[in-house]
Amino acid sequence: MDKQLIIRGLRRSPLSKFLLWILPWVALLGLGLYAGYLCLARGLNQTNMDNRFAFGLWIYLDLTIIALGAGAFFTGFLLYILKKDQLKAVINSAVVLGLICYSGAIVVLMVDVGQPLRAWFTFWHPNVHSMLTEVTFCITCYLTVLLVEYAPLVLRNRKLRQIPSLLVFEFHLHKVMYVLAGVGTFLSFFHQGSLGGLYGVLRGRPFAFREGIGIWPSTFFLFILSAIAAGPSFILLTTWLVSKLSKKELVKREVLSLLGRISGILLMVYVLFKTIDTLIWINHTAPASGFNPFDFYSWEPFGTWLLFAEIVVCGLLPAIILLDKKRREQTGWLVSAAFLVCVGVMLNRFVFTIQTLALPTLPFDRFLSYVPSWQETATFLAVVAYGVLIYSLSFRYLPLFPQEKELRQS
């Protein structure tokens, strides 16, 4: 039965081995679901968040995985709108990653809010001035788009394909993919930006507050840039990782190089703007709020090293590596650089979500630390497990890498 579900001509490990692989992840998912249940049934007192750390691990997770998931829309954009056909090799994988990231984020958000049953109020009484409204609307719409994008992939499963109605549906769905890719791009641009805006607009948090253009603070644009820079790197990294784990060649080497190059170019642009933005913040925005920007970095362990790590070590450095053709051709350099890019974007989101809240605003306030509770951590890990499971299942039963068969035969 299992074999009938595997795409013809692809080699997948025996079912027993596969089950053994997913077992720990299922266990982790189960634990996370229990933790999530605790949080829903008993309330958020199960977490270690508090009035000061009102956002914790989960919001960090949301921001990070949505940034990493940006590869889905951006690859779609490059493939369907800019016709970078080479990216066909990774688009399916990108869509799955995107779906995992976004659906994971939304599930966690549902646990994260105190009254999930009232979540729809945002749609009913939207406050259009709130970045969170923008995020909510865009993420929900984009998740729908991602589901629609994922559907053809599922329908191409060997068994499902046998059903004529689904086959026809998939065929036509695939034909309109460029429309969805376009809508997805539009939505993603907005919510990646809004996620940045989420913190950039916080006038009361001078560490995060940024000036900007119109209603959008600079973080709006920087988050878009960093997300689309990191997205391809994340796809590169996952593809490489899956390839290593499955011991199979999945895409042609030049696709990885292309992803690296795209990432490198965008990252360079991002680093440039981020540097400008930081300088403006140091010299203008923060002093105008009445704060000495370097005071923010006087609380150990969050010193200026964090700024350096974020912009130079995980920004400029990988950008240079990725833009260097020679280095890019060496898988070691390429993958390390992609890894640094991902770490960079994670660090950036960490700085905005956690460091912002840890810093005191009131003069008599203290610098606060926060350690997530096991329930939070388990829910977090459950999203990871969920991702691994969805990806593993997709990899096993769906045509994630169109070039795999070809590469196997050559």
Next chain:
Amino acid sequence: MFPGVYGFTWEPGNLIFLGIFYSVVAIILGTMGIVLVRSLKDFQSQKADQIRWKLDFEDLPEGNRTCRHELTGEFRHRTCERGFDCRECPDHAKLVASKIRTIHPGYETGDEEGCILGFDMPLERQYHRGHTWVMTEPDGTTTVGLDDFGSRLIGEPDEVRLPAAGTSLHLNGTAWHFKKNGSDLRILSPVDGEVIQTGGKKAGWYLKLKPLGKKMDTRHLLRGAEIRPWLAREMERLEFSLAADGVGMSLADGGALVEDLSKEYPSLDWDAVWGQMFLEP
């Protein structure tokens, strides 16, 4: 969200935001609507098989889509774009009309009658790229069977699912199914036609068809001098497929293929090989 709901205002920001949102929703819903309508239409007009072949054909590696005229050496390199349906192909029509038909250099006449490269491939039959043969009977019906190459690939099938009499088959649609070792194999229909009688392996043929229109159109089928180069290419493909699984053997000069290849090499991913060879990737 709507006028009348608490919190709704007519201020521009609100209208722009909601306007964009409704547009996005409309686009998504509209697109999905279009997809649904198109799917429904195609499904009702029974284009599923056609679409399936179209998708399968697209999925075939480029090497598997070689034009018959490349096989015969008329082109150095040419890939079929039409799903092996030469009936509407202007180039094919032109080439046939010009009668400049170069014989493939590999063609040898030393074969026994009806035996090409060790396969029993009678020349009076016409062959489909999916390893079915077609023979027009004198009574105007058409017999369809699995060619020797195909038979040897499959060996003894576990199950044969033939269409009922009266079923309309379409070119490159599903003719019948084999089941073997848990794999489900779809055999492409080589022609358009209505099933009037079904046979089986023992009968030596599988289907008897009558044309859907006035006459059976077989322009797209391989014949005569095309068979040998095609078979040679098929052998290559087979070797290639097997090589991917680590079975290195040279079938081309090994003489005839054994009767049941899958029995010979049970450890191979036969499902994939069959998929490759019967054009269902």
Next chain:
Amino acid sequence: MKISRRDLFKFVGGSAVGAFLTPIPWKLIDDAAIWSQNWSWIPRPLHGEIRTKFTTCTLCPAGCGARVRCVGDQPVMLTGVTRHPVSRGTLCPAGLGGHHLPYHPGRALQPLQRVQKNGKIEFAPVSREAVEAALAAAISRLKPGTPNESIVILDQQPGRTISRVYRRFLESVPNGVYVTTSALGGDTLCVLQEMMEKPYGPVGYDLENTRMILSFGAPLLDGWGTPGRMMEIIKAQGSKDPDYRLKIIQVETRQSRTASFADEWVAINPGTEAAFALGLAHVLIHENLYDQDLIRRKAIDFRKKDGRAYLNLVEQFTPEYAAGISGIAPDRIIATARTLAQNAPAIVIGGGDPGGGPLGKEEETAIAGLNLLLGGIGRPGGIVARREVPDIMSTSHHPTVPEMEIRDVPDHSIRILILDAAESGNALPWALLERKLVPQGALVVSLSSYLTGLTKHAGYIIPAPTYLESIQDVPAPIDATTASFSLSSALLTAPAGVTEPFEWVKRLASVAGVPFVEEAQGSTYEAQLKNRVETIYRAKRGTVFSSGDGKTVPIAEISSADQLWKLLSEGGCWIDSKAETKPMPNFSLLGKTKDNFERLQVAGQGRLSREPGLVAAFGFILMPFGWRGATGNGQISPLMTKLFQESGLRKLSGQTAVNPETGRAFGLTDGGQAWIETEKGAMKVEVRFDAAVMPRVIEAAVGPSVEAFSTAETQGTQNILDLCHLDDDCAWRVTRARVTT
């Protein structure tokens, strides 16, 4: 008709689609929305007629007026009563939550008996009769004339009608002793009276007219005396001419609220108040800044030939000498003495912290001596005499049982101890009471409603009605300059299982077969109270404040005793007219105790000097501190979590503070855990670094534990007082301690 699976699917699918066209889904969404906004288990407030009632707070002896907002008859909010003559419109945070106390989860609702179950102490229900029988049997075993076998009632709010009932009861049983504790704000006054040759009558602080207060650790701004008085003064400070503003100097090791608010904080070495006070006396005398006329005329031991005169004592305490002990620079001692003299009338107040306990008699003698030196007694802005509340005691039978402070009760002498429910608001370590009990077979009965503090150690509990549940009288607070009297009304019905102490004493008397002489004053408690009100009415002194309209009328305008009763039971307050200045008797500056000179001399060296060898070995000095009314003895509203764990504004039991440098030197971490170890035991505490703490001192809160807000404290979390060293004079202010992680 054959129904295939397909048909079934179609039906279900069709129904689902069809259902969407009906109002059902919208109704469900709507209901879900409403439910998500109003969970059924969220309590709904009572609704009903809003009424305003008035009463008097009995949670501590201050007797503040309270305006009670009621829904129907249910009190839902307490606020201060504007222009109330005692509390001046103020209620303290504890008082604001007083209406929650009847519902405290840790309340005892029936007589309980302390039992040991599986090695754990528990309180099990017991019949009231059984307790009475046990007590009667114990009373019958008391041998008259053996003072080491006494029956004691501990009354922390003396002067009430029930206090008189207790005394009369004790009169009729063998070896009855009526015992009180030191009251916040009253210690110095008590000692001062003891220093008089002849009884001077009650006195109070004329805070409103004073220009300066030198306070030795008294929490002037944090619940001291009648809190409203100090608060009213602070309120008016800003509008006063800066020269006439009240100046406060706080002499305290800890930076208490009062210390940080005061004009000056004199951070004195632990337990060295006597040295500082004697140092001040030295400067006052040497610079001739004292009331020489008064001292010459009235002070009997200022100069004596035997070399044991006050002057001889003070001579020794030069500023330099006092500085060496107290840690206060000589210049500062001199400056403080001068400021005191310049800012006459000034008051010097002792008393100490509610958790840290009384200063000790010798220290208080030194402090009271300063007041005498400054000549502030009997003068406006000083310590002035007030009259007693007119009482049947003074008019008819004066009880013969002695009134004694608990520290003066001989050790190991109490056979039966009855703890009244009323609180002084101060800490009282169980160890102190334990020391006074006979070593074997003492019987302790608590009348408290709450299983906390001392009650946890009682053998029996006969819970009395709590605040707002019974009518009680409230006499003048100890710091008052005029007598006052008000009533606390029964706004709520007491639960069935509780017993009014009056009724219980009556029953006990009958079971024990002793005559209950108080019957003459009324057979019910209310009749007794009415009797007292009538006495006040008959005295025709003073004025009556009525809470309803905020007006004050002379008592002469009140038509009858019943009318006065009505006014008082509606939250009114009787206030005595100002007493005439009484001629001051002669006094002894060294106090009347035996060996007073030597005792003061020793006290002047500081408390820790008594066992000097141990200081180095321990490293830390443990100083407990508390907040009046929340020292763990009484119950506080569950809502006080706002001030404790929810804001850290006040400290819970187990929270301590050390100086950051000391802390680091001893390897402690801010916010970390540590063990405090003393000769009495060890306790795990949380340590905070606070730059305001004196190096080498660990300040430990005598507060409620976290459990005290939500549960009965039967098991009793450990209390820092259990670790404190109890001095011979029953002070527990300073203890040598080791602090380790």
Next chain:
Amino acid sequence: MDTKNKKQHRYGMVIDLDKCTGCGACMVACAVENNIPPATAKATDRTGITWVRVYKFDNGLPFPNNRSAYIPMPCQQCGEHTPCVSVCPQKAVEVDAASGIVAQIPVRCLGCRYCMTACPYHARYFNWWDPVWPAGMEKTLNPDVSPRMRGVVEKCNFCHERLQAARAKAAAEGRDEIDPSDYQPACVEACPTGAITFGDLADPNSEVAQLVQNGHAFRMLETLGTEPKVYYRSDQAWVRQIAQQEVQKPKAKEKVHG
């Protein structure tokens, strides 16, 4: 209520830090008035609910020169760039145009806590637990305020129900405007030293407006431009200084505990 033809009010406070003894009466009175439940045993100063919270701060000097003062922090009722209003995704935070009061609507709050991260004054509180009163104590709830539920944010609203009551009283007596003495929040009423003065900042004759003018008044984090309507005042320079000092420097290398 039709507010169009009525005067625009800007209710605000001036808190005299020289009079605040840090007793906490305001916090208790507030909790009683607004039906804030007692905390569960696990609650801390970071998960509790105190619509007004009294903080202690000091001059940073070592013993014995250290001095402390207390500062009550209710919602500062920002007037401009109100950080919490613009961030709420579903209009659960609104500024009442007639009174200038920033109102939180708990029944519409979904508990996302974005407003809490936005508030620099940490004046917003989340219901981490179900509100639980000891058995019987729920009878003491204030009938004018609905208890909130788990999972929503709440904060000080200057005892809005008292404003409503004052308005109702004015309406019943045929007045257009409320009598200012009818509207005093619970904390103001409870403060034993009268440290908190409450009134209409828009009325130049009001006591609060006068106090703001009289010098030595300041607001917290004024440079953020949030225009709070809660002012503080102190005659002591160090108090004014520390309350305006932006970010406290970390003290040496103290280990930070949460």
